[in-house]
Amino acid sequence: MDLGEKQMLGGQPKDAQMPPAQILWGKTCQHLQREIGAEKFASWVKPLHLIEVNGKAVHLAAPNAFCRDWVQENLGRKLTRAWQTFDPQGRAIFVKVVEGQIAPGAQLADAAPALTSGAEASADANHAHSQAPSGTPEQNINTGFDDFVIDGSNEVAYAVARQVSQGNTAGFNPFFVHGGYGVGKTHLLRAIADSPLWTQPSKRVLFLTAEEFVYDFVSAVRERQTHKFKAKMRALDLLLLDDLQFMCGKDASQDEFFHTLSALTSAGAQVVLSADNAPGSLSGLDPRLLSRITGGLMAEIRQCSLGLRRQILERRVDLLSREYRGLAIPSAVLDMIAEEICTNPRELIGALNTLLARTALIGQPVNEDRCREILGDIMRDPSRKVSIAQIQNAVAAYYDLSLEQLLSRRRTRNIVRPRQIAMYLSKHMTTCSLPMIGGRFEGRDHATVIHADKQIASLMASDPVLAADVKAIRRELMLGNG
Template sequence: MRDGSTGESLGEAWQALTGGLRRDLGAQIFGQWIRPIKLGAFDSVEGELELLLPSDFSAKWVRDHYADRLGLAWKSAVPEVRTLAIRSRPNGAQIQRLRAVDDTAPTVQELATAQDSALDPRYTFENFVKAQANILAYTAAERMAAPEAPLFNPLYLQAATGQGKTHLMHAIGHAWRAANPGARVVYMPAERFMMEFVTAMRAKETMAFKTRLRAADLLLIDDIQFIIGKMSTQEEFLHTIDAIVGSGKRLVVAADRAPQALDGVDQRILSRLSQGLVADIQPADLELRRDILEHRLASMPQVQVGEDVVEFLARTISRNVRELEGGLNKLLAYAQLTGKPVSKQLAEEQLKDILSACRRRITIDEIQRTVCEYYRIDRSEMSSKRRARAIVRPRQVAMYIAKMMTPRSYPEIGRKFGGRDHSTVIHAVRLVEELRGKDSEMDNDVRALLRQLEA
């Protein structure tokens, strides 16, 4: 499937790509998820390249979070690579040997050293763009990093992928460390928590693991939805929560859903997480996306980007902030390398994969049709004046998803729902978001609809 010369060229391309991926994703994310990737077989007929990771969990995580970014990078560097197959390595013994050579499974002490300095220098409060969509989470994060005792502990940050919750966690860590130079700040994703705990158990070093975490003055645990699996891991996490909060230290966790909507997590953990403040970050609207781009460009005065380009990117790349910034990075890098001016035409040419994915994202008509099929109501009810609960709730869900998945304004959405006023749409969006936070059935309905629409 792959001859030696092809393998060498793909290897060289991968070496070149990793530099850009490290820059775009940051050293911590790159080291955790991208560095362990090994190239597998390449099918030159189908144009499919295998990317192999040490475990099923890490393969799924990379597929869910970085497949688009990796696919775009490969297509730009090697046009023959048309699709990626992201899988775990099939041979367990081989994985262990590779880990020993490639340093993807460091010792407990090495993990401790790495995690204590894992804060990304790019993610500070100064670099976070505030807006109505994130003001509660931003303000709560500032309070958690302030010298005085917080009014709530733990702080639970809730947001979809790429909306800024990880940025705020790192910002809290930076601000707390700056105000308390001798303080212990530990940041780790939940998957890393599980991996370290299992490693410590196998090495009979669980006391060292517990001591390090519980000695933290500020503990930051990201992507808490992945605290799943063995009850021993969850039990340890529960004891860590109790130890940190009970001793008056600070705990911040983040997830892509409300505590009550976490699947496979011990109810005692959910209860502890709900005792503090749950602060959500709404999807960035057009104005916030525009502000984010302008804030980023303000730090690069030597770069000339017209308002038409900013408006085009803000309107078109609407899925999440991370994708928006990634698109800008790619555009600026291409312009710098080729010497071409940054223009709307250049953006359309160089970001076509991202743009086409966003344009496929959906129309309000498709959202209405999908929601009506899901709730088994007639399509005409989206525009009707009926106020029966069985009709109103699906209509509100459709408005909420329309705001999430399209760049349409509140008035534009209202017009598609029988000429309703923009205030009606705002109410629907806020209501559904609130219901998702406390009603797991509603949250499951919305997630099922999003998956169906994204497919």
């Protein structure tokens, strides 16, 4: 086991006693406030109320649908992990709208049942996941296929996910989708899990993150219940595992997941995986897992174009207008957001939500001046931190290449030049060392990075078209990525 797995083994007392639910919620709030800051906590978490805790779930009440949606989209995973820090039973959290003021004495419908052993708790938590794969709080309520906006950056991943959702899995097992943060990977996994085929009562479906897999596996080891863990995982019809990169470097967990993956695919069960990078670019990934994953089907979701960003905003406004009658956003405002927030759908929608929360939803006008005032820091923060992965994705998208092509060993001009630009920008826009930059480009050495830097600097002085390209990519990164 790696150090993180060993630390998790000692992280929870075996016979912890369940504190009263309200005390547990109070501790969760304190933990979350330290993590997200007082301002965000006061705006979004403080309005929530704990209304019910039962054997498998925790129910929170939000004052309105907008608050519920924002919490689910932006804080869902943090909220779950904060709760589970104090609740070894690992129950799922559900947020729903409860209109009107909640009386203090009525906030908790029922006391939590006695805590079971850690292994049983882990099994209960995962049973809840499999019975309601779409119910965990990190899910956006609009995560069906019909709510996924399509263009050239994601059409292959979308098409394959559609086929998997209908049970057409020949050659698609495992199905591995990868791309940067917030581009829609989790959305597609949720859409598969929520499809009519996989929501039939007879289907055994489990959606979880790699972090949750590691946590549950380590808990099973600690409680000497690995046989139950193996039996539960290998009895599934569909396993969807998000954020595989979290498992990299955790040798024992990767070994267990490799055997789980092998058992499921051999039995004809479907496995769907996601990660923030292509398998070959995941540092610390077990070679056996790499081989097994690349033997299935891989699809990349690239950084979204201006046109796609505009469509996403229009779709979001349309959905909100069904719930908030009279809601209207000027086209010029949507254009401004789409043009200047160039990151990903999740952050794009987050910016729109922030704008609406401080304007239309409290009766204030929505116009370009207010948009600039409220979102100015997001749109024009020169101190934004940019990662090598973001640079690679931005350059690949700009030149209409896949990430695999950009990082490959191919020497054709249409690939070499963008690759050199990505190295040049990585040197000048990040604090990473030259060997580290080279390593992120499929193990190239620091001399290659130095050569690329000199080459692009020289070309920019003599080639105005290339100089304009580099400037455009840099601007896109500075305005959008963080």
